[in-house]
Amino acid sequence: MSPKPSLFLLLRRSLPVIADLSSQVVLWVLEIMLVGRLGTGIPFGPRGEATLLGTEAIVAVGTVQLVILVTTTVLLTFVMGALVPMNRYLGAGQRDRANHFLGQSALWAMLASVVVMAIWLLGALPLSKILIAPSSQAARVMMVDYLRLLAFFAPMIVTNFVVMSILRGVGDTRLSMGVNLFINSFHFLGATLLIFGLGPFPALGVRGAALAGGVGHSLGALITFTLMLTGRSRLSFKRRDLSRMVPRTARRLIAQGLPMTVEQLAWGLGMMGLLAIGTHLGTRNAAAHISLISLQRISSLVYTGLGIAALTVVGQQHGAGRLDLARAAMRRYSFMAVTGGALMGLVFAIWPAPLIRLFSPDPEVVELGGNVLFILAILQLPKALNYIGSYALRGLGDTKFPMQVILAGVVLFQLGLGWTMAFPLALGLAGLWLAGLIDELVRAALVIWRYRQRSRPRLGPAGTRAA
Secondary structure, eight states, rough: OOOOOOOHHHHHHHHHHHHHHHHHHHHHHHHHHTTTTTTOEEEEOOSSSSOHHHHHHHHHHHHHHHHHHHHHHHHHHHHHHHHHHHHHHTTTHHHHHHHHHHHHHHHHHHHHHHHHHHHHHHHHHHHHHHHHTTTTTHHHHHHHHHHHHHHHHHHHHHHHHHHHHHHHHOOOHHHHHHHHHHHHHHHHHHHHHHHTTEEEOOOHHHHHHHHHHHHHHHHHHHHHHHHHTTTTTSSSSOOHHHSSSHHHHHHHHHHHHHHHHHHHHHHHHHHHHHHHHTTTTTTTHHHHHHHHHHHHHHHHHHHHHHHHHHHHHHHHHHHHTTTTHHHHHHHHHHHHHHHHHHHHHHHHHHHHHHHHTTTOHHHHHHHHHHHHHHHHHHHHHHEEEEEHHHHHHHTOOOOOOHHHHHHHHHIIIIIIIIIHHHHTOOOOOHHHHHHHHHHHHHHHHHHHHHHHHSSSSSEEESOOEEE
16 A cells, blocks of 8 residues: 655645746736836835826736636636546556647647637727726726737737646646746736836836736747757647647547636636626725735635645546545645645734735725735635635546536625625625625535545445445
8 A cells, every 4th residue: 555645745746836826926916016006106115105097007907817817717628628637647657648638738729829819809998898997997998908918929828828737737847837937037027127117118007017928928938838849848749639639639628627617717707797896896996906816816826736736646646546545635735725724814814904005005995905804814714625625626527516616606605795795785895805705615615525525435336445
């Protein structure tokens, strides 16, 4: 019998994933901080006079980030659809079959990138009118400028996102971490220079952030493909998998990946709906709401990193028939996630106003966000368990249940209860986040219960245990 996975081994699997994911999350948070100081001439720091331009820019860029997030959730069809069979094949030592799924996913991503480019170019203006209230007209203009400029880089962004997500999900975390650290470092440096026009560079405002991001992701895509074609990654492409579609593989990608896509798309659209509700509470409420979302992203990256690692370990151990090791890993990942959630909640509870002030020097935004941050602190524990349970279920091949739970949560709690608390009950921004807390509590209880049911050994015809 194989030894149970040690805490050190699980951390070694998780930390590169967390570092990888954190680079993107931290970049988006820093980008919000940068544009929040437009008009002050100060890239960072809480000092400087608050400007309406900076507050509007927070709303614009935060909205674009949600649009990008929703776009990438659609692409998860090709990521999650590939990861479930690929981890099974790798666990069984069938590397060639895993390579086939990687190549087919990359091919579909290239085709999807053309559609993404068209949507970002043509849909920028309608989306701005749907997501941003008429009172924030400047935010609408900045959002359209950002999204349309980024659209020209969509082919490289989309393809690299799919390939890197798959490599991360099969355990090639050092490669994905290195490439994403480069991309996001380039994006941050370029955005700092181009937003404010430092040194010889022109001051482009939010368009500077878009340009820096597009160039950084394009360079990262070139690095990714170079490393893979030169054999420096765990998996590699084959020409035939990139040049022709295999219908049977496509059907399997969609069957395995679509539930995760629907789940995450529902969540992303729910976040968009909440943002639209927030903007109708006023521009400063919307800026405070985006600041809270940014802090939530920072905490969620820990749970996501642990969750992806749990998916990888549980999936591969399950594929190899070692159910006891899969359950042992799940228990340890749950412990690490709850510990991380408790620490993040403590930080949010102790320093509410200083944390919001990092995003905006506007006193009203700071007060609005600081008053709600205690809800975000309480929310961390159920959210941590929700992430681990959902990813572990996917590792077992159960992708439909997390989808069903999040669909119900978005409709009933995030949007239905959130709107009710914000307007009829007059709780405003606090009402949106109270509804989110209730949603996380219910979902965490359901996914943990489901995992316990699915991970129990089944008895074969003779009363023996079967995988």
